[in-house]
Amino acid sequence: MMTGAEYRASLNDGRSIFFEGERVEDVVCHPILGPAVDVVARCYDHFHTTRPGAESPLMGVPRSAEDLRSRIPMLHDADLVAHVTYQSIMTLTTAASRIGDPKYAERVAAFVAHVQRRDLRVTECITDAKGDRSRAPGQQSDPDAYTRVVERRADGVVIRGAKLHISGACLGHELMVIPTKAMKPGEEAYAIACAVPVNAPGVKIVNTSYAPRHADTRDFPISAKNNCPEGFVIFDDVFVPAERIFLDGEVKHATVFAHSLGLWERLGGLSFLADEADQLVGFAQLIAEANGLAREAHVREKISEMIIHATLVRATLEAAISGCGFGADGTAYPDELYTNAGKYHGAANYNLMVRHLHDIAGGSVLTAPAIADLENNEVGPLVRKYMAGADGDGERRLKLFHAIRDLTADAYGGWKFVTNIQAGGGLYAQRIVTRKHYDLEGAKRKALKIAGMAEGAAH
Ligand SMILES: Cc1cc2nc3c(=O)[nH]c(=O)nc-3n(C[C@H](O)[C@H](O)[C@H](O)COP(=O)(O)OP(=O)(O)OC[C@H]3O[C@@H](n4cnc5c(N)ncnc54)[C@H](O)[C@@H]3O)c2cc1C
Numbered sequence: 001m002m003t004g005a006e007y008r009a010s011l012n013d014g015r016s017i018f019f020e021g022e023r024v025e026d027v028v029c030h031p032i033l034g035p036a037v038d039v040v041a042r043c044y045d046h047f048h049t050t051r052p053g054a055e056s057p058l059m060g061v062p063r064s065a066e067d068l069r070s071r072i073p074m075l076h077d078a079d080l081v082a083h084v085t086y087q088s089i090m091t092l093t094t095a096a097s098r099i100g101d102p103k104y105a106e107r108v109a110a111f112v113a114h115v116q117r118r119d120l121r122v123t124e125c126i127t128d129a130k131g132d133r134s135r136a137p138g139q140q141s142d143p144d145a146y147t148r149v150v151e152r153r154a155d156g157v158v159i160r161g162a163k164l165h166i167s168g169a170c171l172g173h174e175l176m177v178i179p180t181k182a183m184k185p186g187e188e189a190y191a192i193a194c195a196v197p198v199n200a201p202g203v204k205i206v207n208t209s210y211a212p213r214h215a216d217t218r219d220f221p222i223s224a225k226n227n228c229p230e231g232f233v234i235f236d237d238v239f240v241p242a243e244r245i246f247l248d249g250e251v252k253h254a255t256v257f258a259h260s261l262g263l264w265e266r267l268g269g270l271s272f273l274a275d276e277a278d279q280l281v282g283f284a285q286l287i288a289e290a291n292g293l294a295r296e297a298h299v300r301e302k303i304s305e306m307i308i309h310a311t312l313v314r315a316t317l318e319a320a321i322s323g324c325g326f327g328a329d330g331t332a333y334p335d336e337l338y339t340n341a342g343k344y345h346g347a348a349n350y351n352l353m354v355r356h357l358h359d360i361a362g363g364s365v366l367t368a369p370a371i372a373d374l375e376n377n378e379v380g381p382l383v384r385k386y387m388a389g390a391d392g393d394g395e396r397r398l399k400l401f402h403a404i405r406d407l408t409a410d411a412y413g414g415w416k417f418v419t420n421i422q423a424g425g426g427l428y429a430q431r432i433v434t435r436k437h438y439d440l441e442g443a444k445r446k447a448l449k450i451a452g453m454a455e456g457a458a459h
Helices: 004-010 033-050 065-077 080-099 102-118 251-291 297-322 336-348 350-361 380-387 394-408 411-422 426-437 440-450
Strands: 017-019 022-024 122-125 148-153 156-167 174-177 192-197 203-208 230-241 245-248
Touching (some): 004 033, 065 080, 065 251, 065 297, 080 102, 080 122, 080 156, 080 251, 122 156, 156 174, 156 192, 156 245, 192 230, 245 251, 251 297, 251 394, 251 411, 251 426, 297 336, 297 350, 336 426, 350 394, 380 394, 394 411
Parallel strands (some): 017 203, 122 174
Antiparallel strands (some): 156 230, 174 192, 192 245, 203 230
């Protein structure tokens, strides 16, 4: 396994990355992206020291419900790039087994082995620029709105296009490029799946980040320690050798990758939503206690509703895992119905849970003075005195407000609002998959039975 230092050194590979109008020559030392590199490096060091000589725990495929379950806390302790690496490996493995073409299966296996051997990080490039959303890839006024093959050579293809919002793209080593939606006959050039090194000629990554820009990051106790940029990844005529191509023109298989990724992406999203729901309950109870309102009826009701939400989200996660299915190669897959319904429910109601937390907490979520104000000789003691609530500890209450603001009401909080809804394909996508896997005929039979209309009427 790589160490954190080896990982840092590996990023000095000529990659072409940009941030707020400037080309970034050294991502490791960059004031905003550098701390995100440190987060990934710390995880490399953690795996290296806790499992010396062993394969990275991200790399093996799960073989049982217990394997699926035990990976969740490990992935939550890991950084986001480690998380998407695991999801990428699972996506490719799942898709190769579903497509069943030995040529692609062999290439996927070789790529996964390469990633495992060198302990690389892979990010997920699926979402295209998409241009006019009402038009198919082949009907766009700009044919590059969806990533496509623009040239064929004896030893590979040249691709052009852009994949947007890619989590951690500039922090990984490989980009897993897969089609974002179904393709029709005539759209063969868009049915392309492949792996591209981040430093391949023609790859350019424009980054954004919610990382705090403040000199004193103590007021950002959550996002300062753990942040990850998104990349606007441009493929400006990038050559991909044949052995790195996992789909090339077979339009009927174009959706297999998106569906495979969706399953793993939403299981990851659901598992985070389950923890986040507990965190929101925890903050609501802590701030209610600090404010002296924990016994107030309307506060208890809101927290009870948050507890029910957290419990149901966790229950769907558990159902998704314990109801897992198995592929021909023995890989365990989470249950589609519970994964999608749980992810949808958790994401769709997240904003309501945050509303309850804000309602309970009060305006200091936004206006609590900075930690540095506590250290000012003139106002520090007064800030402490007037921030005190029920337990008389003004500093503790102030720190709770900073944590709540950082998590729910500042740059990171805004990022979370949108990410919970859009990541994994948006709420609409989860509704479609849930409906597809729900037993609608069974529901009709139950309705007909209770109506006394059962016999021969289940159509
Ligand atoms: C922080 C963050 C991280 C992300 N990380 C990744 C990543 O690592 N890799 C990756 O590939 N993607 C990633 N995504 C992208 C995410 O999957 C997309 O944002 C999501 O799929 C929606 O696509 P879009 O943003 O282009 O919005 P749009 O596709 O424009 O969707 C906007 C709305 O329009 C609806 N819509 C779109 N097209 C149609 C249509 N034809 N008919 C009817 N309704 C339509 C959608 O359902 C949605 O409600 C990330 C997103 C965020 C916010």
